[in-house]
Amino acid sequence: MSADPFLPASAASGAQISRRPSRLALAILMLGGFITVFDLFVVNVAIPSMQADLGAGFAEIGFVIAGYELAFGVLLVAGGRLGDRYGRRRLFVLGMLGFAVTSFLCGVAPDSTSLIVARFLQGATGAILFPQVYALLRVLHDDAGRRRAFGLLGMTLGLAAIAGQVLGGLIVEGDLFGLGWRVVFLINLPIGLAAAHLSRAIPESRLPEATAVDWAGIGLATLGLTLLLVPLLEGPNAGWPLWTWGCLAASALTLAAFLVWERDLARRGGGPAIDLALFANRGFAAGVIVVLAIYSTATSLFLCFALLVQSGLGLSPFAAGCLFAPASVGFVAASLTAPKWAARFGDGAIAGGALVYAAGILWLIVQAGALTGPGDALSLLPALVLLGFGQGLSMTPLLNLVIGFVEERHAGMAAGIVSTMQQVGGAFGVAVVGIFFVALLTDHPAGAGPDAERYAAAFAGAMVYNLAAVAFAAALVLWIARRRKPA
Template identity: 35%
Template sequence: MTKREGVPPLTEPDATRQPTAGPAPSAPGLSGVALVVVLTGYALSIVDASIVNVALSSVSDDLHGGAAALELVVSGYGLTYALGLVLGGRLGDAFGRRRVYACGLAAFTLTSALCGLAPTIEFLVTARLLQGAAAAMLVPQVLATIQAVTEGQARARAIGMYGATAALGMVVGQILGGLLVSLDVAGIGWRSVFAINVPVGAAALLAVRRVPATRAGAKPGFDPVGTLLFGVTMVCVLAVVVAGHDLGWPLWLWALLAVAAVAALALVRVERGLEAHGGSPLLSPSVLSRPGMRRGLAAMVPFSAGFGAFLFVYALVGQGHFGLDGLASGGVLVPFAAAFFVVTLFTPRIAAALGGRIVTLGAVVQCAGLLLLALVIGLGWPHPSLALVLVGIGLFGVGAALTGPALFRMILADVPPAQAGMGSGVLVTSQQMATALGATVGGTLYVSLSGWLSTVSAAVLVVALLVCFTMTVLVISLKLPDPR
């Protein structure tokens, strides 16, 4: 169970009530200020995943970093971020989600300042690794807090805003990064893309007391073996996803997938045994096997993979063949962000009317947007109609807004409040891994196809791949439970 820190535990009938058994009268709720505070930290973590991309050339000129070092500036953040999410969620369950969120936000703000002050490329890479680890501490607490203190329509609205923050953060990162570098704020050049986090993070820290303080009723035990095996699995998979394209997919890199498979099988066995003996596994098999969690994650993976592939390949096409700079390229994504934000305001009502079929509707709309893009690119290359491209991107955003928040709610609905941090960590880890995998697969396919086919054929075939991802979500959606 979950309780407010410093508040007496619930009575026995409430303590044994399952999270799906109806509204819990003890839920403290989440004020507008508190929601803004937790979403601010989440937004910073999303923005910083992409804001540095447009500043890499300036970083290279200033710090004399080679291609490998610059790659680590980008991928190092994502590596430690994805690696630490599940552990960050468990820390929140054990020590209090507001406390761990505040520590993660403080660390993120500090490491952002260190990135901005970096005197060498090695210092910057190290600071980025630490920044990703700090993000992994704070991000799981956002969904876990929403799950623990809200219910019904309030939860639907909060998760909708969470999804909108993710979509806006990805677009704002590209636009803001290009704007800051071009303006050369205070003459500090690329350093401003990190320095901007400091006042925003500090302001959120000052208001963090407005966030309800929740934690698990009984502190979970530590699972060193499970943590080690999970870490090995994640590192091996991330190494293939992040470094495969740059290294040319050597045989030894593929061998890491075999190591990951062995570690994953051992992890499953260890976690089942620990839970069977009354222990506290890092990843609870009984929670992960629940229908909402299992089917929701099965849909989340192709949804996120398609999203990652779309953004990455769009950047390659927009900047490589349409001559758009980073700022203009990000600007073309505004219809996606605007559509996503507007639609999330209405998704609670749509979900109440359609139930689990909201994901089906979202997949259909996304397919429509992708098919429109394929037709516009295929028939209008090399100068496709910008208006129709914007319509296709907007439809893709509408479909994503209908699908993403609903999947979040379905996945977390089966997670007991006491394990909300763990469930949130698993969800975000799956989302991040699938997004990175989609970007890698989509980008590699596009580059490979454009080498022996025409550019337009390569682009259309990648869009066809995205349609396959979306159709997979559509098929899975037919057996999804209603979001709660």
């Protein structure tokens, strides 16, 4: 079975297809992976333009990002199981069409509330689309072809992250037809429709005995996490009224109900969304916490950095995207070498990568404190490259470390849990960092000083959480490494 973090539990055991996919089929699958990651990154450079156009505050912008990640994360396993049962190509087409339509809804959203709803739906359709890419690549190839296909996919996703920032910035700045940021979403409509039409080249694949989707469990998890994120994002602006504390209490009760439901469903022989028995393995449980912590820092960093360099320093979207692109290059370069470092130095290499990541964040905090205007933006480049390199060294091998604690027959379920924690961690990080960012901006009101100083102070203060979270993750990885007894 595969230990890929996005491969659903049943996908790894799907029946092999007799004929190999054509180059067109492979290209369409790559495109499916590309657009989901591209849209995750392109929003970062478009955020300041959205904020200005829609008159949105940080809470609304936070929901635009966190809503996508939340829906994507909690529905990933469901998307994989639906593909196993009803046909992976069929669900790929459905997901592609859904992603195209919801992208159009994002592009024509008249206000921030409409955009938030559309982004949540876009994340849900992405969760239907994305698992089919991994599952189809897994079942349509033999071992040698699978290695080549997944290598190509890894390169595609890396390029999508870079293109999302550079090309996305160019699209926003180009202001095509006077639509501004809306084009980054509207462009998905023709691409998605064309890809869905050409998907006939992909052979069908299914697993008739696939486990049923645990819709009750998914519903409880979604409700509980939403009740957690809403007050965390709205609380700082609203002054933490009584309803925010009520939501937090309701979130705790709902998530507790989710855990009880999952345990009882497993006892009855059903197919829970998350098999809680896996958490009896202390190494796996600790590893999931590491994933949650370290992935809670990435999206929040991108968001705050975009606001710093565009709203604070006054850089254009394209310049902002180009400024952050070297960090993505560092990530891709480190990802290619990370397996060799892990093989040579063991799990300690992952902790070392996390410390490099932390050093990059600390350097960025120090450099941000010295910013006075757009002319200082290039001083951030070395810290960004170091940060991206540290991310690649720590995040890439971390997933195999965590999944390595479970037996091979549970690898698919463990991968689903890990991939969900990646996305939920990103949404949680946006909410938590937003508390500090908004509070620090409020302490330095507009007109009281240059925007560069205001946003630099807010960025530096908010990134203290990221620094602490990565340092905690590094310490926990070292603890895991000393006690590791993988299955």
